[in-house]
Amino acid sequence: MDKDELAGFLRSRRERITPADVGLPAGTRRRTPGLRREEVAQLAFISTEYYTRLEQGRAPWPSREVLAGLTRALRLDDAERDHLHRLAGSPVAERLGPSREVRASVLELIDRVPHAAALVTSATFEVIAWNPLAAALMEDFSALARQERNLARRLFLGPHRHGQRLYGVSDLEEFGRYAAARLRVAVARYPHDPELGRLVAELQQGSEEFARLWELHDVTAQPALVKTFDHRVVGPVTVACDTFDITEQGQQLVLYTAEPGSPDEASLQLLSVIGTQRMDEAR
Known part of the structure; x- marks a missing residue:
């Protein structure tokens, strides 16, 4: 060392x-x-x-x-x-599971889209990168333990914030099917990853909804193209949801944008100003 x-x-x-x-x-x-x-x-x-x-x-x-x-x-x-x-004198081991490291170019990209809420999820739906607007729209992920940053776990097992399930989004059923299908693909891609195996077992045991979806063996499902967040400060915010695969990493880049000139765009602009500090005060 x-x-x-x-x-x-x-x-x-x-x-x-x-x-x-x-x-x-x-x-x-x-x-x-x-x-x-x-x-x-x-x-x-x-x-x-x-x-x-x-x-x-x-x-x-x-x-x-x-x-x-x-x-x-x-x-x-x-x-x-x-x-x-x-x-550090530690040999670099072969990866058995999904990567949680985000390419520098992707990190730079999400910082260059200040008018969009942008985040990156791993193959297991853990939020591993985000920009300030995503934190203001959804949650200050930096303040969460790693386990709580997993959107699949949050959807099926909680914890729910302010009485809302997964930020009060409008596509809970669609997202559930999508999450189960992507996790099924991840298990096939990383069959020897113990952390992924524990996550799936936890979801099966703790959620009847996930257990039912898992038994369908679906490996394809379409994410919602439009969704509404029920934000506790600015109210409902409807956004277009665009998802881009980072194939070699098994990750996804997600961009939430509002229609130009709409009240939803005004809400996003307000969130970009007040950020997460005001969000904390509202708890």
């Missing part, structure tokens, strides 16, 4: 990410470029003290789980992920 090189690499990756990149407010007292150490630690699900020691070259050998968390928090691409593992 090259502690000095690892420390320098982590600092350089942290300093290139802005708070907006990960849906965090910039604030007015930010004295360092990029994210703060405590923010990276939060996103990686490790303690601030341990992350600080990593950047100071004083920490013990990081586990593979810690490296995976840092890869996600620092938005590393495949080459950077491999470099991180080598610096």
Whole structure:
């Protein structure tokens, strides 16, 4: 393990990410470029003290789980992920399950569409990247534990927010069929992934609706092209829903856009202004 090189690499990756990149407010007292150490630690699900020691070259050998968390928090691409593992003295293992790493070009794309709510989901429906408008329309995903970012789990098992099931969207039945079909495809593609197996078992045991859909063995279903979010602050927002496959990663890019000049577009514009801070106050 090259502690000095690892420390320098982590600092350089942290300093290139802005708070907006990960849906965090910039604030007015930010004295360092990029994210703060405590923010990276939060996103990686490790303690601030341990992350600080990593950047100071004083920490013990990081586990593979810690490296995976840092890869996600620092938005590393495949080459950077491999470099991180080598610096930490950890061999890069063959992937058994769906990738949770989003290409840098895709991350840049969702930041370049400020008038659209944009997010990326993994093959298991975990939200793994999003822009600020998606956080304002749906939820501040950065404040959630990883398990709660899974839209399939949220749909079939909860937890429900403010009495709403999955943000009060209008296409719950369609989305349920779509989720079950995509998960069926994911199981065939990643048959040895234990995390995916546990997710499907959890959904089968906890949701009669999912168990019924799973027994259909469907592997194709169409996502909704238009849906309405029942937002707790601005009310109903109807948007076009465009989904794009990132085939080699098993991921999907989802864009929500409103008709130009419509009240729905005005609602999205209002959400882009008030962001997630006002959303928190409304809870």
